Amino acid sequence: MKEATQTPGKLAPPALNKRGANNGKGPKQTTSQEMERTPENQDKSPPTKKKPPSKASTVESDLFEATTAGASREVSTLLAEFAEVISERAAADISQMKELEDILTEARSLESYLKEKKNHLRQTLAAISAKLLG
Numbered sequence: 001m002k003e004a005t006q007t008p009g010k011l012a013p014p015a016l017n018k019r020g021a022n023n024g025k026g027p028k029q030t031t032s033q034e035m036e037r038t039p040e041n042q043d044k045s046p047p048t049k050k051k052p053p054s055k056a057s058t059v060e061s062d063l064f065e066a067t068t069a070g071a072s073r074e075v076s077t078l079l080a081e082f083a084e085v086i087s088e089r090a091a092a093d094i095s096q097m098k099e100l101e102d103i104l105t106e107a108r109s110l111e112s113y114l115k116e117k118k119n120h121l122r123q124t125l126a127a128i129s130a131k132l133l134g
Helices: 032-037 055-133
Strands: none
Touching: none
């Protein structure tokens, strides 16, 4: 008796499958269940009926949806608060920058005034010194 060589990806026909319970008395007969499971007969077999979801899975689904909705609301709230805090900090930073620019402008103005005053004092001292010497 020839044995069928199996190639990867293909199954041997059910009639040539041998098992230890066969006792070597020829090819084993296949049952109708085995025939339905083989790839060649899948097109011929009726589709299996799917069970409707049980109450337990519906409750779990509802619980999951409620949990995800709650988590979504919480994440949205946290993101809104984060955006508000960032906005407040940005406004405070802009305010501080404006204040620092004003201080810098005032410091430059004061520096210019003091340089003018220094030059004026030099001129005055030079005039006094010239009168005393001369």
